[in-house]
Amino acid sequence: MRLTTRALCGAARAAWRESFPLDGRDVARWFPGHMAKGLKKMQSSLKLVDCIIEVHDARIPLSGRNPLFQETLGLKPHLLVLNKMDLADLKEQQKIIHHLEGEGLKNVIFTNCVKDENIKQIIPKVTELVGSSYRYHRGENLEYCIMVIGVPNVGKSSLINSLRRQHLRKGKATRVGGEPGITRAVMSRIQVCERPLMFLLDTPGVLAPRIQSVETGLKLALCGTVLDHLVGEETLADYLLYTLNRHQLLGYVQHYSLGEACDDIASVLKHVAVKLRKTQKVKVLTGTGDVNVVQPNYPAAARDFLWAFRSGVLGPVMLDRDLLQGPPAVEP
Numbered sequence: 001m002r003l004t005t006r007a008l009c010g011a012a013r014a015a016w017r018e019s020f021p022l023d024g025r026d027v028a029r030w031f032p033g034h035m036a037k038g039l040k041k042m043q044s045s046l047k048l049v050d051c052i053i054e055v056h057d058a059r060i061p062l063s064g065r066n067p068l069f070q071e072t073l074g075l076k077p078h079l080l081v082l083n084k085m086d087l088a089d090l091k092e093q094q095k096i097i098h099h100l101e102g103e104g105l106k107n108v109i110f111t112n113c114v115k116d117e118n119i120k121q122i123i124p125k126v127t128e129l130v131g132s133s134y135r136y137h138r139g140e141n142l143e144y145c146i147m148v149i150g151v152p153n154v155g156k157s158s159l160i161n162s163l164r165r166q167h168l169r170k171g172k173a174t175r176v177g178g179e180p181g182i183t184r185a186v187m188s189r190i191q192v193c194e195r196p197l198m199f200l201l202d203t204p205g206v207l208a209p210r211i212q213s214v215e216t217g218l219k220l221a222l223c224g225t226v227l228d229h230l231v232g233e234e235t236l237a238d239y240l241l242y243t244l245n246r247h248q249l250l251g252y253v254q255h256y257s258l259g260e261a262c263d264d265i266a267s268v269l270k271h272v273a274v275k276l277r278k279t280q281k282v283k284v285l286t287g288t289g290d291v292n293v294v295q296p297n298y299p300a301a302a303r304d305f306l307w308a309f310r311s312g313v314l315g316p317v318m319l320d321r322d323l324l325q326g327p328p329a330v331e332p
């Protein structure tokens with residue numbers, strides 16, 4: 001029997017949390033300062049670059065971008081690619097575009113690099129942007145050199161591979177991975193198109209040195225831009241549960257056969273662990289000595305919950321939904 005959303009919300013709704021408490025100092029720990037080095041390297045390669053493609057996660061179109069990109073690389077033509085559109089709830093796409101325009105971001109393309117969706121729009125857009133700008137170092141040289149930037153794990157390398165598949169019928173040129181930090185250094189040029197002759201520079205993901213708020217930090221972590229253990233799998237799973245309930249995205253109830261929605265992460269993870277047979281033996285000290293007790297493996301259950309969310313099994317999500325309700329930001 002399929003349960004309706006109304007039935008699933010049921011009694012649990014009254015108990016749903018209004019906020020997610022976390023100390024701002026915790027967030028500062030998740031984002032290491034070494035990333036400034038990557039940004040410096042990018043700046044030094046900038047002379048060779050005609051245009052910048054900034055890749056960001058379509059589930060957080062209005063938050064989590066690195067403001068240093070704008071400050072340090074901002075003089076070049078800029079295209080914002082909002083990737084992982086297959087995982088994002090884009091019912092309010094026009095509103096998103098309107099908000100981004102308010103911030104001065106007029107060139108935006110939504111993509112899915114796994115299925116190569118909308119990838120063919122990118123090169124014509126780049127040539128249009130470069131054509132209307134002054135290529136002072138290129139003269140009559142007809143090749144294009146584009147730098148791909150973004151916070152970690154948003155799909156920069158996947159975009160390059162996808163462009164190569166679409167325009168050159170060639171496979172992977174750059175490593176892709178499910179964890180942040182796969183691309184380590186500003187790399188050599190990778191050809192992505194023959195006509196026009198276009199090369200892309202892949203770069204390591206660079207987070208902002210100071211994240212705007214705890215909530216932005218948690219959204220970035222949920223999207224996989226920070227290694228999970230830095231936040232703590234169970235904390236992150238709890239924020240996921242809090243978000244899904246607030247957005248009434250209750251696919252997890254059916255996915256884990258929970259019966260009804262619940263806002264208590266310990267109960268949810270216990271259920272997940274038992275369902276998936278993820279248990280562990282723990283030694284407990286009793287009056288008669290140590291006894292082995294079988295307990296739910298909470299970290300393993302949390303990892304499964306996060307995996308289900310990130311792979312799209314729990315349905316598409318718009319993590320910036322609250323920000324879309326306010327007025328668009330005004331261009332600085």
Ligand SMILES: Nc1nc2c(ncn2[C@@H]2O[C@H](COP(=O)(O)OP(=O)(O)OP(=O)(O)O)[C@@H](O)[C@H]2O)c(=O)[nH]1
Nearest residue numbers: 084112113153154155156157158177181182183205
């Ligand atoms: N669902 C989905 N997954 C994607 C998409 N694009 C990339 N991915 C996945 O996201 C993960 C990260 O992709 P990468 O291309 O390595 O990301 P990156 O930005 O180069 O990562 P860093 O090198 O760590 O900065 C991989 O598991 C990809 O398969 C997409 O459009 N949709």
